[in-house]
Amino acid sequence: xxxxxxxxxxxxxxxxxxxxxxxxxxxxxxxxxxxxxxxxxxxxxxxxxxxxxxxxxxxxxxxxxxxxxxxxxxxxxxxxxxxxxxxxxxxxxxxxxxxxxxxxxxxxxxxxxxxxxxxxxxxxxxxxxxxxxxxxxxxxxxxxxx
Amino acid sequence: xxxxxxxxxxxxxxxxxxxxxxxxxxxxxxxxxxxxxxxxxxxxxxxxxxxxxxxxxxxxxxxxxxxxxxxxxxxxxxxxxxxxxxxxxxxxxxxxxxxxxxxxxxxxxxxxxxxxxxxxxxxxxxxxxxxxxxxxxxxxxxxxxxxxxxxxxxxxxxxxxxxxxxxxxxxxxxxxxxxxxxxxxxxxxxxxxxxxxxxxxxxxxxxxxxxxxxxxxxxxxxxxxxxxxxxxxxxx
Numbered sequence: 001x002x003x004x005x006x007x008x009x010x011x012x013x014x015x016x017x018x019x020x021x022x023x024x025x026x027x028x029x030x031x032x033x034x035x036x037x038x039x040x041x042x043x044x045x046x047x048x049x050x051x052x053x054x055x056x057x058x059x060x061x062x063x064x065x066x067x068x069x070x071x072x073x074x075x076x077x078x079x080x081x082x083x084x085x086x087x088x089x090x091x092x093x094x095x096x097x098x099x100x101x102x103x104x105x106x107x108x109x110x111x112x113x114x115x116x117x118x119x120x121x122x123x124x125x126x127x128x129x130x131x132x133x134x135x136x137x138x139x140x141x142x143x144x145x146x
Numbered sequence: 147x148x149x150x151x152x153x154x155x156x157x158x159x160x161x162x163x164x165x166x167x168x169x170x171x172x173x174x175x176x177x178x179x180x181x182x183x184x185x186x187x188x189x190x191x192x193x194x195x196x197x198x199x200x201x202x203x204x205x206x207x208x209x210x211x212x213x214x215x216x217x218x219x220x221x222x223x224x225x226x227x228x229x230x231x232x233x234x235x236x237x238x239x240x241x242x243x244x245x246x247x248x249x250x251x252x253x254x255x256x257x258x259x260x261x262x263x264x265x266x267x268x269x270x271x272x273x274x275x276x277x278x279x280x281x282x283x284x285x286x287x288x289x290x291x292x293x294x295x296x297x298x299x300x301x302x303x304x305x306x307x308x309x310x311x312x313x314x315x316x317x318x319x320x321x322x323x324x325x326x327x328x329x330x331x332x333x334x335x336x337x338x339x340x341x342x343x344x345x346x347x348x349x350x351x352x353x354x355x356x357x358x359x360x361x362x363x364x365x366x367x368x369x370x371x372x373x374x375x376x377x378x379x380x381x382x
Contacts, residue, residue: 032262032317091256118255123321126337127181
């Protein structure tokens with residue numbers, strides 16, 4: 001029984017350490033995407049770095065070229081918007097005023113060259129499109145970069 | 147013991163039959179009765195499987211947690227059997243969730259998979275309990291194996307609150323919860339006609355789950371019985 005108790009206490013200590021490492025580590029490493037503002041702030045150090053940027057597709061910014069399959073648009077976090085260029089086929093849900101996450105690099109011209117577009121959708125489901133589209137993109141209780 | 151086997155078997159058959167009926171109802175509600183989503187169209191119907199799958203998996207790992215705690219406390223084979231059985235089913239339903247999520251993700255998000263916190267932690271959940279099952283089959287000394295497994299079963303469960311909170315704590319591609327949240331009522335997120343389909347399917351999944359669990363528990367009991375008899379006779 002004594003041995004078991006030691007085992008249990010040891011296990012709990014390992015567990016606490018593990019949760020600390022996971023929580024702390026993920027805060028640092030698992031920033032799944034940066035916002036346009038964050039990208040702007042570290043534009044120089046991010047040059048040539050493969051990264052993800054997320055935001056809302058700015059209304060009126062989307063220019064499609066169906067012949068060449070190119071898309072130009074801006075992503076915004078409410079503060080600033082960042083221009084994006086993409087060649088390929090975006091997901092069906094990708095449209096103006098909705099959330100999107102793009103993967104790629106900052107080009108020499110300051111335009112984000114996306115190699116992939118992912119569309120984000122809300123947790124609301126309805127047969128009618130009566131709800132106003134979400135205005136915020138990042139979680140309410142979001143973790144913010146220092 | 148032999149006397150209780152017959153009514154137990156009948157109860158199980160009833161549970162299985164009921165599961166078939168309710169799942170058939172769920173298919174009807176999910177595929178025909180419920181209206182398609184305005185934004186996503188018919189592909190949104192995957193939700194009627196995806197959400198019940200993960201909730202069933204959560205329930206299953208909660209039973210692993212309970213069974214493991216009880217086993218460490220009282221050392222009764224019955225509790226270990228519960229934890230082991232529920233772990234197997236939890237792995238099954240987690241794998242189902244990930245497969246359904248992938249099929250849903252490709253046409254809506256545009257990708258089968260992405261390493262955001264929600265998806266990564268769910269993959270970790272699958273790994274933890276696959277590891278749990280491997281641990282059980284690797285350690286030959288049975289009681290020691292059960293104790294180690296119980297510890298892992300308890301620790302592994304902590305991944306579930308992490309999965310749940312991941313969409314609040316970190317930026318993810320996955321959307322926040324539609325149902326399991328205190329700030330909004332389920333029908334504020336999901337149209338009532340769709341919610342009915344979800345509830346019927348969830349009921350069907352629960353019935354199926356408890357049917358499978360009862361079968362697996364009985365299998366574990368029989369295994370333990372055989373081992374005990376062999377031990378009593380001195381046959382190994």
